[in-house]
Amino acid sequence: MATLRCEFSDAAAERAFLRHHLAMTQAQLRVTFVFCSLFYLCFAATDAIWLGYSLRTAVLACARLLVAVTALGGLVLLRRRPDSLPVTRGVASVVEIAGAAGFLLIAALRPGEFSLHAISMSIVVIVIYIYIPNRLLYAAAIAAPATLGFIVLAEQLGDLRRVELATMAALLTLTNVFGYVAARRYQLLLRDEYSAQTVLKNLSVRDPLTGCYNRRHLHEQLLETEISRAQRYRLSLTVIMSDLDHFKAVNDTYGHNGGDAVLQRFGALLQSMTRDSVDSVVRYGGEEFLLILPETDLDGGVLLAERLRHALADTPVAYDGQQIHITASFGVASVDFATSAHEAHLNMIASADELLYAAKNGGRNRVCSRQLV
Numbered sequence: 001m002a003t004l005r006c007e008f009s010d011a012a013a014e015r016a017f018l019r020h021h022l023a024m025t026q027a028q029l030r031v032t033f034v035f036c037s038l039f040y041l042c043f044a045a046t047d048a049i050w051l052g053y054s055l056r057t058a059v060l061a062c063a064r065l066l067v068a069v070t071a072l073g074g075l076v077l078l079r080r081r082p083d084s085l086p087v088t089r090g091v092a093s094v095v096e097i098a099g100a101a102g103f104l105l106i107a108a109l110r111p112g113e114f115s116l117h118a119i120s121m122s123i124v125v126i127v128i129y130i131y132i133p134n135r136l137l138y139a140a141a142i143a144a145p146a147t148l149g150f151i152v153l154a155e156q157l158g159d160l161r162r163v164e165l166a167t168m169a170a171l172l173t174l175t176n177v178f179g180y181v182a183a184r185r186y187q188l189l190l191r192d193e194y195s196a197q198t199v200l201k202n203l204s205v206r207d208p209l210t211g212c213y214n215r216r217h218l219h220e221q222l223l224e225t226e227i228s229r230a231q232r233y234r235l236s237l238t239v240i241m242s243d244l245d246h247f248k249a250v251n252d253t254y255g256h257n258g259g260d261a262v263l264q265r266f267g268a269l270l271q272s273m274t275r276d277s278v279d280s281v282v283r284y285g286g287e288e289f290l291l292i293l294p295e296t297d298l299d300g301g302v303l304l305a306e307r308l309r310h311a312l313a314d315t316p317v318a319y320d321g322q323q324i325h326i327t328a329s330f331g332v333a334s335v336d337f338a339t340s341a342h343e344a345h346l347n348m349i350a351s352a353d354e355l356l357y358a359a360k361n362g363g364r365n366r367v368c369s370r371q372l373v
């Protein structure tokens, strides 16, 4: 975790976290924007009371309207781009900047009430840090300069004694510090909770030895999701069933830990040579692994299986100062949902299993494949 930013150090993990919370973030932004618009608009009444109906009141009304319009424009953008992280972040930052700038203008045009403005400035700072969900760094980069600008305005335009000004500056600095600390704690809490959820989820869907998906996850979700997607878009889907050759002999020669090391290496190889977040690697049985390859035709599946076969056969597994030579056999079954019969996919895994055993019977360390029609 990056301490100051309070974000995951790993950019992919941070993105996944933000995606996970995107709907909640947008809902919070919507409520906040409506509230902030009302807040700015309602206080137009106090402008009229303090300044009467003058040009200044009209300028103030425009400034308030501008903040409200920016916030409402943000609402429209969020509705149009509900899946976009950059848009969500950008909208949050722009509304924060507009709110802070609008408030400074209001304070400058009503210079007689800087003590009251200081209270409102504290609220603005807290809203920026905590109420509007945004990157902590962005919030700090907006709230701190806005506070400084406010103190300069108070010094230039406000009718304040030195001691009053110093107290105001100290209180507003503290508001920033507390706002930052509170926001940081909240961000930490959200990320801790997300990490715990991810660990639990991983425990329930992954095999602890190899980190590959487990068979339960395959049957509960993976397979159905990929088949429905391929059916809907009339795409190809390929599965590869693979099994280490003479694995029992590895266990007998190097012990169970040696066998485990080979399984881990094979699992890692399968994961590293397939596409992240697209292909799925499942530990199907003891030394049997299943690969699900969306948008891949038979030729692509065979090419990958051959690459995997060579990679495993060419690189012995290092274990306890020894080199374990191992090979694997592969069965590749593919369905083209644009052309195949309606029920062709029903026996995909069974077909890949049959092809795997054909490869075993054919002498092992080989690939057998078939297009299912």
Ligand SMILES: Nc1nc2c(ncn2[C@@H]2O[C@H](COP(=O)(O)OP(=O)(O)OP(=O)(O)O)[C@@H](O)[C@H]2O)c(=O)[nH]1
Pocket (backbone or CB within 6 Å): 209, 243, 244, 245, 246, 247, 248, 249, 251, 255, 256, 257, 258, 259, 260, 263, 285, 286, 287, 360, 364
């Ligand atoms: N170390 C270890 N061994 C396992 C694990 N799961 C299954 N096995 C072993 O894997 C071996 C599988 O042996 P067999 O089914 O005879 O297959 P094989 O020796 O690979 O022979 P072929 O598949 O015909 O090439 C058995 O000895 C199992 O005990 C595991 O998690 N760790």
